Amino acid sequence: MRDAGCCKPGGAVCSPEKRKRLVRLWCDGCYDMVHYGHSNQLRQAKGMGDYLIVGVHTDAEISKHKGPPVFTQEERYKMVRAIKWVDEIVEGAPYVTTLETLDKYNCDYCVHGDDITLTVDGKDTYEEVKHEGRYKECKRTQGVSTTDLVGRMLLMTKAHHSNMSNPDYQTHTDNFGKGPKGHSPWTGVSQFLQTSQKIIQFASGKEPQPGDTIIYVAGAFDLFHIGHVDFLEMVYKQAEKPYVIVGLHFDQEVNRYKGKNYPIMNIHERTLSVLACRYVSEVVIGAPYAVGKDLLDHFKEPKKRGIFRTVDSGNNLTTDDIVQRIIENRLQYEARNEKKEAKEMAVIEAMKKREAQEQGTATAQAAQ
Helix, strand or coil: CCCCEEEEECCECCCCCCCCCCEEEEEEECCCCCCHHHHHHHHHHHCCCCCEEEEECCCCHHHHHCCCCCHHHHHHHHHCCCCCCCCCECCCCCCCCCCCHHHHCCCEEEECCCCCCCCCCCCCHHHHHCCCCCCEECCCCCCCCHHHHHHHHHHHHHHHHCCCCHHHCCCCCCCCCCCCCCCCCCCCCCCCCCCCHHHHCCCCCCCCCCCCCCEEEEEEEECHHHHHHHCCCHHHCCCCCEEEEECCCCCHHHHHHHHHCCCCCCCHHHHHHHEECCCCCCEEEECCCCCCCCCCCCCHHHHHHHCCCCCCCCCCCHHHHHHHHHCCCCHHHHHHHHHHHHHHHHHHHHHHHHHHHHHHHHHHHCCC
16 A cells, blocks of 8 residues: 655655555545434544545536535535545546545545435446455434435424334335335435434533634534535634634524424434534533523624624525525436435345355255
8 A cells, every 4th residue: 555654854765664555535425414423424434544525526427416405516515624624635536436536636535324326227336446445434324315305304304303113114124224114225314313422522611712812603404505614614714713603503592493394304414413513612402592681682792892703705695595406406306316216225135045045055065
């Protein structure tokens, strides 16, 4: 593999014993409607090496293999750049990952989740790098997928916060123990359970230092999107040494002022989504709607103290706008979801048959 060396000031190279090899990693994907599952994959990938490069596919490639994306490629590029574990992105990365791509960007390994990614022809997009031992796997984040989020918006009900009442999503699973019976474990909806460990993994753990400017913003930050990123980036740039704290309102509070069965993502999901952003230092979970004592103007107290600022990010995109994109293309997204799950189920059946054949062979050999 590659050895980046370890240079000392003046150009001298340290001894081989002290030399540290820089491990470069490659991840790629659509990263459409970037969510905490994507962020968790990239967090795990960065933990396997030193430098993480993320390839993002174009709208044309996604449309060819999966159907129309929700976000434009420019929006997706910027969303991925904002994830704090990403060192570099490659725009317009090829849909099928090859050794040529890894070598072009001087990457040792490709990292992907333990789900599957198929081309339009139903082939594994990572077959070549797997065969050559240049593939590493991380755990897929249970409880969320782009397909799941699209489904939530198509339904626009609160069922996505608790699927246990749905007989299709009971605790019984298929033979692989990964998903609801009769549904793909990768595409099907499953509940997300927050843990303190997951929050610790996403949080920076850094407290404000002397000289830092502490900036507080609050809101729902539902379905974390490019509008939120542009706003937080602008907030971050307000000071030389910013320490940005984001207050997140509880689900009930968001529903009170937004209605329409919002929020789409619950407080636990929204917490991880915001913590993954490189412009955020800390999150207050369940922040009060009112910042001060006067409920008539929830920013009256900060204004009175002269510490209130308004920031115009130049991006007016809202969660409502994202939902509208989905609704306008409802039939296309429903067809995409059904087609994807059908392909995944076909792969699962093939895996089951292969497993049964291997078990049969092992039993026959043991009997001899």
